[in-house]
Amino acid sequence: MKFEKYGIEGKEIKFGLLETIMDHHRFVREGQWDYERAMYDMKYEKQSTGEVFYLRIPVYAIQGEIEDRHAIVRMMTPLLGKHYYPHGVEYDEEFPPEIVKDCERRLTGLLETLEK
Incomplete structure (x- = not known):
């Protein structure tokens, strides 16, 4: 299921800022990354x-590259x-x-933080 309207x-x-924001919203990256891509998960x-x-x-x-705090990343559809x-x-x-x-509630909260 795609959440496109958020x-x-x-x-x-910046990757470093995103890491802080995602941690605050309890999304985890764990080992799901390479130098170009990463995936943040919320488990239910x-x-x-x-x-x-x-x-x-x-x-x-x-x-x-991912792991460089100054790298710029683009977020994709949740x-x-x-x-x-x-x-x-x-x-x-x-x-x-x-x-x-x-999920909708969490994405709304995440978007509010991203836009600050």
């Missing part, structure tokens, strides 16, 4: 079913995916309304 896609920001686990979902925000470097072990994450699924609503 205005996050296309935002350009539905306790009643054990299903795992990820709100993901991909970014890519347009100037410099995605919500469902994790299937051991195959990976699928994005074309039906998602629980309460998780979609929380």
